[in-house]
Amino acid sequence: MDWIALDWSVLISIVALLVCVASGRVKPMYAFPVLAIIYLVFDIVPTDNFLNAFTNPALATLVLLLMVSLAFERSRLLETLANQLLKGSERKALAKLLITTSTLSAFLNNTAVVATFLSHIAKQKHIAPSRLLMPLSYASILGGITTLIGTSTNLVINSFLISAGLPEFGLFELSKIGIPVAVICLLCLFVFRHLLPQHQHDRETSSENNYFLTAQVTSDSNLIGRSIEQNQLRQLDGLYLIEIERQGELIRPVSPSEMIHEHDVLIFTGEITKVATLQHYPGLRVGDDSASKTLNNNLVEVVISNQSELAGKTLQSVDFRTMFxxxxxxxxxxxxxxxxxxxxxxxxVGDALLLATGEDFKNHRNLDRNFHLLSGAVLPKVNTKTSTAIGMAFILVLTLAALQLMPLFTGLLLLLCGLLATKVLNLSEIRRRFPFEYIAIIGSALIIAKGLTESGAASLLTNAMTQLYQGHSPLIAMIVLYLMTWALTEAVTNTAAAALAFPIALTTAESFGLPPYPFILTITFAASACFILPFGYQTHLMVYSAGRYTPKDFVKIGSLLAIVYAITIITLLYTITIPD
Known part of the structure; x- marks a missing residue:
């Protein structure tokens, strides 16, 4: 790096990181660690600082919180609560849903809350799911901003505070700003509920005409007595043989050696419009609906989760049939x-798949990592007594942490040990759902932030901010910081946005000679402002296909929420935190 100063090299590398992540060509999980390793190789960050970043107390607390949340995904408490919420008129159901979801999301992982309510909303019939699923996602975000553990973003910022040697957030330190903002935005969402889309869901009307076609083998067919492979039924143009109905029972999966019998009903999926392909097989009567009832009892709808290994891959490349x-x-x-x-x-992520499942589908251990189930098979649930005990233990941990009688990390660690000891969770489940991506991004971001300081790039930023805001009010700086972080959140992810904005918030505070917390709080709340686009936040992706939404649906009501949220946040922060 002799040809360019080290501080400028670091700044350029961070700009390159932002461009790569924002373009969508490189995932944050890969981009952040690669840059962190480069800083280590070129001795921008010492080895001990590199290792310490991955043992940050706030990061460890986040990991424990995510692991404990797995127990709530299997708890009957949320399931019972979901059934109660959807009773009554649409207006009452929406009000109960907004209040309950936001309250639960203040303390539980919002993915677990949304996943539980998602399946119940999708299965009920008296209210269009599109009227409830978008509010469900928004309420989970608004609840998350009210406490330290409400969203991973808050814990990410907390990890940066600890790394920078600043006092960390208390459990309810964000509440004095977060609760008023959440209340105002939830009221806005309820008042303007007429803007919510009314999409007629096609799940109840799904049939072989929409998703699959059937063809019955007639008694004079020359296919009888020959295997699937011999009849070349696995290499059809645009069609795929998924099951065979034989005397009221389904044969699945269909092996190449399976023999064709008289009156078998062959069930195909794929490009249903290519029905003419089957006309080349004499003795197949296309359009027989005798298997329809049997097949529909065997259908399961799922949404691909943000942890799924299927994202970016094709069904053929992962051998989906064998895997599930x-x-x-x-x-x-x-x-x-x-x-x-x-x-x-x-x-x-967020694609909704309609599946024809085998008998042991629900026993596959990788279901919970890859899918959110909307209908059909359900994962094993813990009984009501155990569910209540889990809830009480979690409340106890939070109470002790709030009263500063026990560190949150210690309480969550003891709770996780208890869940493992009582076999509510097991080690294989922990390994399967372990948040490696969070650790990679947040740990690497801490290293990159350290590189800014060690290289002198942070001083460059401070000088630039001083020049930029000279003669201006801190209010202008807060607005610029908010808009920048919000844009990053919509373009990449809220975690990456928080990581990139934190050093800028610190240098902005230094340029004004003010305490850093007003500016840090600005980026903390801005990083959760995921309202307008459905692709930047995991709960939006969970409800996107399930509610049959369009991007325009999110833009319409999300823009209104984004404006109200931003104005309320900036007004409260400037009024409360900036000294006169």
Whole structure:
């Protein structure tokens, strides 16, 4: 780096990181660690600082919180609560949903809360799911801003505070700003509920005409007595044989050696419009609906989770049928059913898959990591007594932490040990759901922030901020910081946005000679301002296809919430935290 000063090299590297992540070509999970390793190799960050970043107390607390939240995904408490919320008129159901979701999300991982309510909202019939699922996602975000543990973003910022040697947030330190903001935005969402879309869900009307077609083998067919492979039924143009109905029972999966019998009903999925392909097989009567009832009892709808290993891959490349003992017969992305050969479509987080499942589908251990179940098979639940005990133990941990009688980390660690000892959770489940991505991004971001300081790049930023804001009010700086962090949140992820904005918040405070907390709080709340686009936040992706939404649906009501949220945040922060 002799040809360019070290401080400028670090600044350029961070700009390059931002460009790579924002372009979508490189995932934050890879981009952040690569830059952190570069800083280590070039001795910008010492080895001990590199290692310490991954043992940050706030990061460790976040990991424990996510692990403990797994128990709530299997708890009957949330399931029972969800059933009660959806009773009554749409207006009452929406009010109860907003209040309950935001309250729970203040203390529980919002993904677990949304996942539980998602399946119940999707399955009920008296209110269109699109009227409730978007508010569900927004309420989980607004509840998350009210406490330290409400969202991972708050804990990420807390980890930066600890790394910078600043006092960390208390459990309810964000509440004096977060609660008023959440209340105002939830009221706004309820008052303007007429803007919520009214999409008629096609799940109840799904049939072989929409997702699959059937063809019965007639008694004079020359296919009888020959295998699937011999009849070349596995290499059809645009169609895929998923099951065979034989005397009221389904044969699945269909092996190449399976023999064709008289009166078998062959069930195909794929490009249903290519029905003419089957006309080349004499003795197949297309359109027989005798298998319809049997097949519909065997359908399960799932949404691909943000932890899924399927994202970015095709069904063929992962051998989906073998992995889950299920065949995909339809893919929805938002309000659109994807056409074409399903096996060749790259999957995305939030895609809704309609599956024809095998008998042991619900026993597959990788279901909870890859999917949120909307209908059909359900994961094992812990009984009501155990669920109550888990809830009480969690409340006790939070109470002790709030009263400063026991560190939150210690309480969560003891609770996790208790969950393992009582076999509510097991080690294989912990390994399967361990948040490696969070650790990689946050730990690496702490290293990059350290590199800013060690290289002198932070001083460059401070000088630049001093020049930029000379003669201006701190209010202008807070607005600029907010807009910058909000743009990053919508473009990348809230975790990455918080990581990139934190050093700038610190240098902005230094340029004004003010305490850092007003500016740090600005980016903390701005990093959770994921309202307008459905692609930047995991709970939005969870409800996107399930509610058959379009990006326009989110923009319409999300823009209103974003404006109200921003004005309220900036006003309260400037009034309360900036000294006269």
């Amino acid at each position: 003992n299920a065949a995909v017969i339809g893919i929805h992305r938002g309000d659109k059913r994807l056409p074409g050969q399903l096996g060749r479509i790259p999957l995305k």
